[in-house]
Amino acid sequence: MVTTVSDGGRDPDRYRSAQLGLTRLLVRDVRGLRRLIIPSRLRTSIPDWIAAVQAVVDQYAQASAAVGAEFYDAQRQAAGVSGQFTVPVAGPPPDGKTEASLRWATKDVWERDPEQATEAQRQPLETRLEQAEKKSEQVVQKLVADTGRSTVLEAVRQDRRATGWARSAALGACAFCKLLSSRGAVFARETVGFRAHDGCHCGVIPVFAGQTFELSNHAREWARLYQEYAAGHPGSQLRRFRRALAEHDPNPLPGSF
Ligand SMILES: [Zn+2]
Numbered sequence: 001m002v003t004t005v006s007d008g009g010r011d012p013d014r015y016r017s018a019q020l021g022l023t024r025l026l027v028r029d030v031r032g033l034r035r036l037i038i039p040s041r042l043r044t045s046i047p048d049w050i051a052a053v054q055a056v057v058d059q060y061a062q063a064s065a066a067v068g069a070e071f072y073d074a075q076r077q078a079a080g081v082s083g084q085f086t087v088p089v090a091g092p093p094p095d096g097k098t099e100a101s102l103r104w105a106t107k108d109v110w111e112r113d114p115e116q117a118t119e120a121q122r123q124p125l126e127t128r129l130e131q132a133e134k135k136s137e138q139v140v141q142k143l144v145a146d147t148g149r150s151t152v153l154e155a156v157r158q159d160r161r162a163t164g165w166a167r168s169a170a171l172g173a174c175a176f177c178k179l180l181s182s183r184g185a186v187f188a189r190e191t192v193g194f195r196a197h198d199g200c201h202c203g204v205i206p207v208f209a210g211q212t213f214e215l216s217n218h219a220r221e222w223a224r225l226y227q228e229y230a231a232g233h234p235g236s237q238l239r240r241f242r243r244a245l246a247e248h249d250p251n252p253l254p255g256s257f
Contacts, residue, residue, distance in 0.1 A: 002080070003210065004212050004213070005166075005213055006205075006214045006215065007167065007205055007215065007216050008168065008216025008217070008219060009216060011071075011074070011078075012168040012203060016203045018071075019145055019201060020170075020201050022064055023060070023064075025060070026057070026140060026144055029056050030053055030056060030136065031137070033053055033056070034049075036049040037049050039125055039126075042109060050098075050099055050106075053102060054099060054102070056140075057140050057143055058092035060144045061090075061091075061093060061143065061144050062092060064145060064147045065090045065148055067148055068147075068148035068149065068150075068151035068155075069089050069151050069152075071152065072087050072155045072206055073087060075205075076159070076161070076206070076208060079210070080210075081161045081208050082161075085155075085158075087151065087155045088154050090147050090148075090150045090154060091147075092147065097143070101143060102140075104139070105132055105139050106132040108120045109128045139198060141198065141199060142197070145201065149202075149203070150192070150194070152203075154192065155206065156189055156204070156206045157189055162206050164191075164207050165185065165187045165189075165204050165206050165207060166181070166183075166184055166207060166213055167183075167194075167202050167205070168204070169219070171218060171251040172251055174197075174253065175253065176238065179226060179241055181202065181219050181222070182226060183223075184213050184219070185205075185213035218251065225244045225245060228244070229241065229243070229244035
């Protein structure tokens with residue numbers, strides 16, 4: 001029976017890298033669909049591309065939810081929690097959500113009146129398509145990772161034997177994610193809002209009754225840096241914390257994973 005649980009260590013790391021591996025494959029597959037966008041026929045080819053990307057997103061979202069559910073089951077079993085519980089596996093992103101995200105990601109590819117066009121919209125079509133592709137990869141990554149995270153969050157919320165959750169951030173995560181993960185298991189069972197950004201690979205670590213949460217060494221160091229350099233400076237904590245990380249944290253700051 002595992003009586004202590006942490007944001008770092010073998011299981012959380014494995015879970016995070018499984019999700020990371022999944023979103024890497026997702027991005028590879030989405031890249032492969034780029035050929036569906038025909039520059040001379042954007043009006044008709046972009047909707048076809050959106051439909052194809054959406055199908056891929058749905059598939060990967062299902063896999064992401066399954067990875068989350070498996071992780072939850074394994075953690076629950078390791079905690080020696082009694083009683084049956086079935087993880088409610090999240091479905092793919094709701095209708096229209098993926099499409100809206102992809103429409104946003106491709107909004108600058110359309111020809112605009114040069115008078116009203118933004119800097120990004122005045123670039124050559126090739127550049128605009130490249131930017132759209134980059135943005136699309138980020139939004140689909142978030143949609144898929146969110147499905148896995150919301151599976152674990154919803155399980156915590158429904159499972160009476162869970163007491164809360166912690167955030168597990170990668171060593172190379174951004175200051176925002178490092179800050180939240182250094183707080184430990186402070187998120188109550190009912191907290192289902194997970195603040196993620198595009199490209200965020202943070203995981204949700206459930207904590208069960210009878211378990212004690214212990215920060216990993218790296219998260220403890222982030223907490224220390226926060227206390228020393230940023231706490232007590234309302235309005236500029238994150239900026240100060242980011243600077244402290246850049247100076248004192250041996251782990252890389254973004255856009256690495
Ligand atoms: Zn993150």
